Amino acid sequence: QIQLVQSGPELKKPGESVKISCKASGYTFTDYAMHWVKQAPGKGLKWMGWINTYTGKPTYADDFKGRFVFSLEASASTANLQISNLKNEDTATYFCARWGRVMDAWGQGASVTVSS
Amino acid sequence: DIVMTQTPSSQAVSAGEKVTMSCKSSQSLLYSGDQKNYLAWYQQKPGQSPKLLIYLASTRESGVPDRFIGSGSGTDFTLTISSVQAEDLADYYCQQHYSYPYTFGAGTKLELK
Numbered sequence: 001q002i003q004l005v006q007s008g009p010e011l012k013k014p015g016e017s018v019k020i021s022c023k024a025s026g027y028t029f030t031d032y033a034m035h036w037v038k039q040a041p042g043k044g045l046k047w048m049g050w051i052n053t054y055t056g057k058p059t060y061a062d063d064f065k066g067r068f069v070f071s072l073e074a075s076a077s078t079a080n081l082q083i084s085n086l087k088n089e090d091t092a093t094y095f096c097a098r099w100g101r102v103m104d105a106w107g108q109g110a111s112v113t114v115s116s
Numbered sequence: 117d118i119v120m121t122q123t124p125s126s127q128a129v130s131a132g133e134k135v136t137m138s139c140k141s142s143q144s145l146l147y148s149g150d151q152k153n154y155l156a157w158y159q160q161k162p163g164q165s166p167k168l169l170i171y172l173a174s175t176r177e178s179g180v181p182d183r184f185i186g187s188g189s190g191t192d193f194t195l196t197i198s199s200v201q202a203e204d205l206a207d208y209y210c211q212q213h214y215s216y217p218y219t220f221g222a223g224t225k226l227e228l229k
Contacts, residue, residue, distance in 0.1 A: 035218075037166075045158075045166065045209055045220040061217040095165055102156040102213055104177065106165040 002026040004107035017084045020110040022096030029077035033099040040092045122221035128229040137224040139193040139210035154214040161206045
């Protein structure tokens with residue numbers, strides 16, 4: 001069955017970096033784009049952008065240009081999200097989601113807490 | 117950016133009730149090339165990741181109970197739950213994928229009356 005398994009919770013200080021992974025199984029990784037969604041504590045969903053898993057080309061929403069990087073380890077069927085120069089407002093759960101018809105399979109979420 | 121407005125923000129319901137929630141977009145989501153509305157609905161239960169319910173405004177995802185019904189076109193969309201069950205208590209989000217950025221509504225929270 002289709003599964004997206006994300007890395008574990010992270011506790012970071014402001015200014016540090018974090019890398020979140022999303023390992024896919026149960027389908028051909030390069031056949032489906034991977035999207036990323038942010039959910040701050042107690043808040044709604046915010047679309048961050050996506051990465052073409054065949055070409056590696058990322059597309060970012062405006063609010064996520066600059067400090068956010070989507071990347072791939074295609075041989076490992078893994079998509080990554082790296083956030084640099086972390087700020088308190090980056091505290092959130094980050095979801096990866098496969099784009100089939102729409103976001104038809106989601107990871108369990110990776111929690112990032114930024115606190116001094 | 118297309119703004120998605122969901123109402124109500126929360127709704128208290130009893131099991132067996134019919135529930136409707138609204139999602140309005142600031143621009144039409146109807147693509148003239150294929151006459152499809154690029155609107156999806158997701159359900160998120162507490163502590164879980166979102167789950168796809170409906171895509172293209174009215175197509176139910178495989179395995180989703182038929183009590184979930186999506187309707188609407190253009191800028192006005194509705195998610196109806198024909199007879200709410202206890203397991204349907206959750207947050208519901210609409211999302212447009214007509215144009216970047218693929219914006220979500222703020223959500224409708226279904227609570228127990």
